Amino acid sequence: MNCSKVREIIFLYTDNELGEELLVSVQEHVVLCPQCARRIEYTQRLLKVVRKGCTRTTAPERLRKRILTSLRHPEVEWEG
Amino acid sequence: MSGKSTSQQRGWNFEEAAMPFVDALYNTAYRMTRNAQDAEDLVQETYLKAYRYYDKFEEGTNFKAWLFKILKNTFINNYRKKQQAPPQSDFAEIEDAFESRLSSDVSGQMKSPEEEILEDVLDEDVQRALDDLPPDYRMAVLLADLEGFSYKEIADILELPLGTVMSRLYRGRKLLESAMLTYAKEHGYLRSGEPAKMRNNQLREGTKEHK
Numbered sequence: 001m002n003c004s005k006v007r008e009i010i011f012l013y014t015d016n017e018l019g020e021e022l023l024v025s026v027q028e029h030v031v032l033c034p035q036c037a038r039r040i041e042y043t044q045r046l047l048k049v050v051r052k053g054c055t056r057t058t059a060p061e062r063l064r065k066r067i068l069t070s071l072r073h074p075e076v077e078w079e080g
Numbered sequence: 081m082s083g084k085s086t087s088q089q090r091g092w093n094f095e096e097a098a099m100p101f102v103d104a105l106y107n108t109a110y111r112m113t114r115n116a117q118d119a120e121d122l123v124q125e126t127y128l129k130a131y132r133y134y135d136k137f138e139e140g141t142n143f144k145a146w147l148f149k150i151l152k153n154t155f156i157n158n159y160r161k162k163q164q165a166p167p168q169s170d171f172a173e174i175e176d177a178f179e180s181r182l183s184s185d186v187s188g189q190m191k192s193p194e195e196e197i198l199e200d201v202l203d204e205d206v207q208r209a210l211d212d213l214p215p216d217y218r219m220a221v222l223l224a225d226l227e228g229f230s231y232k233e234i235a236d237i238l239e240l241p242l243g244t245v246m247s248r249l250y251r252g253r254k255l256l257e258s259a260m261l262t263y264a265k266e267h268g269y270l271r272s273g274e275p276a277k278m279r280n281n282q283l284r285e286g287t288k289e290h291k
Contacts, residue, residue: 053206
């Protein structure tokens with residue numbers, strides 16, 4: 001494992017998508033490399049900011065009604 | 081008679097299974113279409129198609145991912161139908177603008193200014209940066225970061241190889257980071273009394289209120 005490999009697979013690491021073997025070698029590298037440790041910490045913060053910024057909106061009530069109406073009465077044309 | 085009750089039962093089953101995902105589908109639809117009315121139409125059509133093809137859904141597989149796959153296909157079809165001019169050229173331009181910003185701003189080197197600027201990023205910076213992302217990247221990022229799908233699920237929804245999903249997520253998030261930091265830097269400058277630096281038309285377009 002080296003720094004450029006860590007950069008390459010950094011999102012796999014933060015997304016918990018790494019296989020056991022790679023995961024262990026990243027962890028081993030990070031213990032000895034403060035730069036990569038910092039990069040990982042930054043990436044985790046970055047993704048947190050993204051998730052927080054993607055504010056969730058609730059589907060409008062009229063959409064639920066529209067969907068249910070068209071499922072229950074497929075012959076009825078919905079408005080819009 | 082029994083035919084009718086069977087179809088009624090099928091309808092109830094579908095409603096029960098599918099309706100809990102309406103918010104999730106709407107959120108992604110809204111971020112992809114960037115328009116409330118289009119998002120509603122997209123979700124409505126997704127549900128109708130899903131109901132029509134409900135028999136094809138394989139029990140025991142991921143129903144939420146199946147609904148998102150239908151949403152994705154409907155988005156692609158409608159989007160291409162709607163755009164008279166081929167949208168690819170626009171996307172390519174946006175991508176080029178991003179690419180140049182990417183190479184000038186985020187050179188791949190970890191610097192502490194980026195860590196500092198990250199603290200200045202507002203929710204609206206994230207949303208603007210997301211809206212600016214080319215659709216292919218935006219969809220991958222939304223599925224991962226908004227919906228929390230695994231890479232395998234995203235590959236299934238987008239009908240792409242795992243490697244392509246990984247590279248879209250990588251590029252998409254890097255582009256997003258670059259744009260977010262640029263936007264945050266702008267209002268950071270303004271706060272400290274320095275003039276905002278407008279780097280390209282896209283930014284100028286999106287930041288009129290700061291002038």
